Amino acid sequence: xxxxxxxxxxxEKIVTMEVRGAARIAKFAAETLKKFAEELRVSDPxxxxxxxxxxxxxxxxxxxTAVSLYNAINYVMSYSGESVEDKKNSIFERAERFVExxxxxxxxxxxxxxxxxxxxxxVMTHCNSxxxxxxxxxxxxxxxxxxxxxxxxxxxxxxxxxxKELTSEGIPxxxxxxxxxxxxxxxxxxxxxxxxxxxxxxxxxxxxxxxQIALAAKEARVPFMVAAETYKFSPKTLFGELVVIEERSAxxxxxxxxxxxxxxxxRNPAFDVTPREYIDVIVTEIGAIPxxxxxxxxxxxxxxxxxEAGEISxxxxxxx
Numbered sequence: 001x002x003x004x005x006x007x008x009x010x011x012e013k014i015v016t017m018e019v020r021g022a023a024r025i026a027k028f029a030a031e032t033l034k035k036f037a038e039e040l041r042v043s044d045p046x047x048x049x050x051x052x053x054x055x056x057x058x059x060x061x062x063x064x065t066a067v068s069l070y071n072a073i074n075y076v077m078s079y080s081g082e083s084v085e086d087k088k089n090s091i092f093e094r095a096e097r098f099v100e101x102x103x104x105x106x107x108x109x110x111x112x113x114x115x116x117x118x119x120x121x122x123v124m125t126h127c128n129s130x131x132x133x134x135x136x137x138x139x140x141x142x143x144x145x146x147x148x149x150x151x152x153x154x155x156x157x158x159x160x161x162x163x164k165e166l167t168s169e170g171i172p173x174x175x176x177x178x179x180x181x182x183x184x185x186x187x188x189x190x191x192x193x194x195x196x197x198x199x200x201x202x203x204x205x206x207x208x209x210x211x212q213i214a215l216a217a218k219e220a221r222v223p224f225m226v227a228a229e230t231y232k233f234s235p236k237t238l239f240g241e242l243v244v245i246e247e248r249s250a251x252x253x254x255x256x257x258x259x260x261x262x263x264x265x266x267r268n269p270a271f272d273v274t275p276r277e278y279i280d281v282i283v284t285e286i287g288a289i290p291x292x293x294x295x296x297x298x299x300x301x302x303x304x305x306x307x308e309a310g311e312i313s314x315x316x317x318x319x320x
Contacts, residue, residue, distance in 0.1 A: 003039045007032060007055045014062040014069075016158060021195045022232055026072035026103045029059050037088050048084045050093075050124045052077065064244040067197040072098055073230040105131035105229040105285035110134035112226055113283040116253050117144045121189040124149040124181070126215075128158035129194020133165060135283065136192055140171050146170060147172045151235070153207060154178055155252040155268065165298035178209050182216040185311035191217045195228035195282075200237040200298055202276035202291025203226075208269050214278035224313045226282045246270045278283065 008262040010032040013019045019028045037056045042048050056073045062312055075098050077088035113135030117123065125132050125147055139145045148166055150173055153159035159175060164171040175182060191213060204210065204226055217224045234243060250259055250266035259266060276291035286301065 002234050003036065003041070004054075005056050006036050008027070011058050012060070020065045020156075020158065021128060021130055022068040022194065023102055023229060025063060025066055026068035026231060027099055029069055030076050030095045030098040030150065033073065033201040034092055037091045040088075043084060045082065045084055045087065048087055048176065052087075054078075064246055067234040067236075067243075068096055068229070070234075070236075079207065089262055102233070105231075106130055106134045108285040109227050109229065109283055110138035110284075112288055114138040114142055114144065114190060114223060116223075116225060116281060116283070117190055117192075118283070119144050120146055122149065122187055124148045124151075124184070124188045124191045124193075125162060126151045126159075126193050126210055126213055127153045128161040128165075129227060131229060131283075132163065132192045132194040134168070134310045135225070135227050136171070137169055140169065145171065146176060149174050149176055149184055151176055151209065151213075153179065153209065160208070178315050180211075181209075181213050182219075185216045185220045185222060187276065188217070188222050191222055191224045193224075193226055195226050195232045195273055196257045197243055198226070198228050198233045198282065198291075198294050198297075199243060200234065201294050202282070202284070203275075204270045204274040204279060204291075205243050207273050210274045211274040211278070214274045218278050224278055226279055228284055230284050230286060230301045233294055233301075235298050236315070238295070238298055243273075245272070249268075254309045 012116060014025055019025055036050065038181045040048060040051055042051065042125065056077050060070060060073055076091060076094045079087055079094055081087040098251065109131050117139040121144055123136055125136060125148060136148055137146060148171055150159050150162045153176060163173050163175050193206055193210055195204055199205070206227050214224050248270050249270045250268055251294065253266050253268050278292045281288050282291055284297070290298070
C-alpha cells in the first residue's frame with residue numbers, strides 16, 4: 001500500500017459514511033493527516049508541503065457541507081517549520097490538540113446544555129449527534145430527563161445508532177419515524193439537535209428533516225436547542241459564500257425496481273437549513289449563545305481574517 005492510499009481509503013470511508021457525524025469526521029480527518037505526514041518519506045520541504053496539500057484537498061472534497069471537516073483540516077494544515085522534521089512535529093502537535101479539542105468540547109457542551117433542560121423533561125432528538133447526546137446524557141445523569149424521542153432519520157437511519165447509544169446508558173427511549181414528529185410534539189418539553197454547519201447569520205445546516213422539527217417545535221412553543229462545537233461555525237459564510245447542500249445517491253432512498261421506473265426522478269438531499277428564528281439557543285463548548293452571536297464566534301473564537309478578497313486565513317493563536 002502506498003502512503004497516498006492512507007488518504008484515499010480515509011476519503012472513501014467518509015464518502016460511504018463508514019465514518020459519519022460531523023465531530024467524528026473532523027477528528028478522523030485530523031488523525032488521517034497526522035498519519036499521512038508520519039508515513040511520508042520525502043526530504044524536500046517543498047515536496048512535503050505539496051503532498052500535504054494534496055492530502056488536505058482530497059479529504060476536503062469528500063463532504064462539502066460539513067464545515068467541521070474544513071475547520072479541522074485548516075487547523076492541522078496551519079503547521080509551521082522550515083525542515084520536513086519540524087513540519088511533521090508541528091502537524092503531530094496540531095492534530096493531537098484538535099482531537100483533544102473535540103473531546104473537551106463534548107464534555108463542556110454536555111454540562112452547559114444540561115443546565116437549560118428542566119426536571120422531568122421529555123426530550124426529542126434527530127439523527128446521531130455526539131454533541132446533542134452529550135447534553136441529553138448529562139441531563140439524564142442529573143435526573144432531568146424522563147424519556148427521549150429519537151427519530152429514525154431516513155434514509156441512512158442514523159437514529160438507530162442514537163437509540164442504541166441511549167438505551168446502553170439506561171435512558172428510556174422511544175423510536176419514531178420522521179413523519180411522526182408533529183404528532184408527538186405535544187408530548188415534548190425540549191428538542192436537542194446537533195449541527196453540521198452554523199452560518200455567520202446563525203442559521204443551522206443539519207440532517208435533512210431538522211427544519212421540519214424546528215417548525216413543529218416553534219408552532220408548539222417547545223424550546224429548540226442546537227448543540228454545536230465552535231469548529232462547526234462556517235467562516236466561508238462571512239464572505240457571502242453559500243453552504244453547499246450535499247445530495248447523495250438515490251440508491252439510499254429506493255430499491256432498483258423503483259429507481260428503474262420510467263420518468264422517475266429521486267432527490268436525496270442530506271441536509272436542510274433551519275432559520276435562526278426557529279432556534280432558541282446554540283450551546284457551544286464556551287457557553288450558550290443566541291444564534292445572532294454566530295458572527296462573533298467565527299471572527300473571535302476561530303480567528304479567521306481577511307488576507308485577499310475571498311481568501312481565508314487561519315490564525316492558530318485563536319485556537320491555542
